[in-house]
Amino acid sequence: MRQLPSWPARAGVGFVRACAVVVVTMPVPVVWAAAVALAIRWGAGNPWSWLPASVLICAGTLALSRPVCRAVRRLVARWTATDIPSGHRQAPPVVRMSTGYWWNGFSYERTRRDALLDQRWRIRWGDPATWRDVRFALLAPVTAGLIAAVPAAGVTLAVLGFVRSAPGPQALGALGLVAALGTAPYAWRPIEPLAVRFLGVPATTALAERVDELTAQRADTTVAQAAEIRRIERDLHDGAQARLVLLGLSLATAEKLMGTDPDRARKLMREARAGAATSLAELRELVRGINPPVLNERGLVDAVRALALDSPLDAAVDADLPHRLDPPIESAVYFGVAELLTNAVKHAGATRVRVRLARVGADLVVGVEDNGRGGAVMPADGGLAGLRRRLAVFDGTLEITSPAGGPTRATMVVPCESL
Incomplete structure (x- = not known):
């Protein structure tokens, strides 16, 4: 029977994971706190001082949301084997049209650079996964982040209490140590259900993406089938069909020469037999290109x-x-x-x-x-x-x-x- 890890080992692992959750989920609040501190330093009574702070808050939240959510997905996958797909839209290829313009899946642009730039911003702002990441980056610090901070806060309280000789602080330090040891194995666990709930792709979005994917696959299949049909027609026209026409002409000529020039007629028939064998080999190769006989x-x-x-x-x-x-x-x-x-x-x-x-x-x-x-x-x-x-x-x-x-x-x- 597999032996369960001891409580100190579980507490140690839980403490490390809880600290990792705190580090991963707190960048956005740190940016907010820094922006507020700068606004206060620039002048709390000046209403214009809050304008750059607001810009910093919005830009920082948008810039950090995707890295934060990416890190959370990796931690959850490593710790619980729960894979949470990001659901971000993939950029379609940028194609140059016969008119010289570039098509990026949304609009036509004069240059490839403009097409890529327009595509990047359209996907960035129009992707529902972007706003799911922003929502999670705002919600995680006040939920899973606060819970995960309990063991670290308990250890901090214990250190501050034990360095003093007064019984009151030492009692608080002992209480903090008990809280840290008791909550460490569990404090990191709320990050998994929270990530599954708010980072997972909704069923409606997944269904819509699947419909788009199947539509694209159907178009690709239709194009591939049309190309395959054209290939077969071209191979038949240029190869086996031409040889069969020559075979028919040779047999007709041999039939006319049978009574007047038998030697030449036999020669034509031998050539026709060789042509028939070649046509048969070409037809076999053509069928092999569709599906090889050994596979069937x-x-x-x-x-x-x-x-x-x-x-x-x-x-x-x-x-x-x-x-x-x-x-x-x-x-x-x-x-x-x-x-x-x-x-x-x-x-x-x-x-x-x-x-x-x-x-x-x-x-x-x-x-x-x-x-x-x-x-x-x-x-x-x-x-x-x-x-x-x-x-x-x-x-x-x-x-x-x-x-x-x-x-x-x-x-x-x-x-x-x-x-």
């Missing part, structure tokens, strides 16, 4: 292994998947691995790569690690961004870790209850 017939693990065998890299595949997945998920993960292997060859200059497929809880986790030069980036219009959008359709994620000099590690996580 044998599943994701064997398809990834076949992909690794075809790769010029020294590729190793470790897989532990007990069951087949849904075909759309298998297809998305397969082409994701293909994209990552291609990047390892084309951009990273790698010689070795390792692919891992495993079940972690109810998630499919796929890791691809190469020994390339690293420094991988994810531009908004690149293949990795497209892969992230493809996985987002299934609530999946893609994380890239690529320090300069390597190695590059890519992790795809896809929720999959069928595992």
Whole structure:
């Protein structure tokens, strides 16, 4: 049986955490106190002295609210394993239009700098998460901050009391020490429910963001499907269709020459047979680009292994998947691995790569690690961004870790209850 920590140990840990809560939640009141002190120093009877103080209070509150809330989220996640998403809106990519203007998701601007500046301020002031952070930064000091300050105040009272020889101060010091030891294990705990209540994303906001995300994903899927259809049409028109037309002409010519020039007719028929084999190979390659047969017939693990065998890299595949997945998920993960292997060859200059497929809880986790030069980036219009959008359709994620000099590690996580 696991032994519970002793009360002194719990009190010590609680005291440190309570002090951390005080430090994190009190910057805004400190700014307010400094502004009031400056206004009084400049002249309490002068009404204009409060104008710069008010500006300092507003600017300080807005500037500190996001760092304060970010620090609170990290402390809560570290201490209680409760993840509180920030819910801040992500800036869409700034795109230059054919007219020369830049579109930032809200308006058209003449220069990219103006588009980014306008986008930054629109998101900053129009994001509900910004005002949630401000509300929490104002509320936390007078709630969780005051409660967390009790152990520190008790220790301070104990120190001040014990340094004196009078019985009265010493009694107050003993009372402060008892209060500090008794409240230390619990004084930091109100920060968690307070953060969950006031920093969590409301259900209506989360639903609206999800609708926007699905709308964007639907648009991306529609564009991708249209591009894929055009690719198939182009490949058929330029490849197999042209060869089949030539095949028909060769057979018609051979039919006419059968009675007058049999040797030439047989030659044309041999060429037609070779053309038919080439057309069949092209059609197979085209179908393989849509969905490889090994993926349909044998599943994701064997398809990834076949992909690794075809790769010029020294590729190793470790897989532990007990069951087949849904075909759309298998297809998305397969082409994701293909994209990552291609990047390892084309951009990273790698010689070795390792692919891992495993079940972690109810998630499919796929890791691809190469020994390339690293420094991988994810531009908004690149293949990795497209892969992230493809996985987002299934609530999946893609994380890239690529320090300069390597190695590059890519992790795809896809929720999959069928595992």
